[in-house]
């Protein structure tokens with residue numbers, strides 16, 4: 280008899296037996312014909328296509344931690360599902376996108392899809408940041424917000440508890456600020472185009488905009504702003520904070536300068 284226990288043992292051993300078909304986690308249905316491996320965390324599920332058991336266990340543990348962080352910020356329960364395709368090409372096909380170049384993971388249809396090669400090259404802290412970032416997209420949705428808000432919010436959650444110094448997490452932007460280039464306007468959606476020369480900096484600018492809002496008005500206010508901004512004009516969404524877009528931009532310019540020059544990190 281195939282029980283969940285033998286299934287887990289099989290998953291740990293590498294693959295789920297064909298006879299286990301109906302007992303494969305329902306989240307795996309339709310993903311792959313065979314070679315499904317999986318590991319449960321306390322609240323998460325990691326599903327792989329021929330993925331090693333140790334990798335899946337590690338991912339499930341990291342997804343548990345990311346899930347706790349996202350749940351705390353959004354104040355609603357999040358159950359992460361992380362999918363590990365066998366190849367980069369398979370990751371792109373699963374995500375329904377032509378290319379996943381430059382990405383270590385992405386959010387798609389309620390799941391986080393890991394891009395195996397790129398993810399493996401991240402540091403352990405980097406893996407946690409990326410998982411929490413993508414899980415935020417999955418759990419909070421991305422629809423109808425300015426790109427800076429959805430990416431900044433995901434990075435805000437991603438970097439929570441990472442212990443990374445702002446000068447490290449925003450190294451490229453810090454270098455610009457030190458060389459005298461001042462932030463002018465919040466990033467426009469077009470600034471996030473793949474291959475844009477300031478891609479790292481616009482993500483960092485977005486992160487700092489959200490970090491500023493959380494620092495000044497509280498994390499709850501940031502999460503509420505994020506919810507309000509879905510499909511709504513940003514000016515309208517900011518109004519309960521007593522802020523206009525111009526006022527936010529002014530505060531943010533000061534904040535970026537202060538955060539990235541205040542301490543002498545050379």
Ligand SMILES: [Zn+2]
Pocket residue numbers: 412413416429430433
């Ligand atoms: Zn993102």
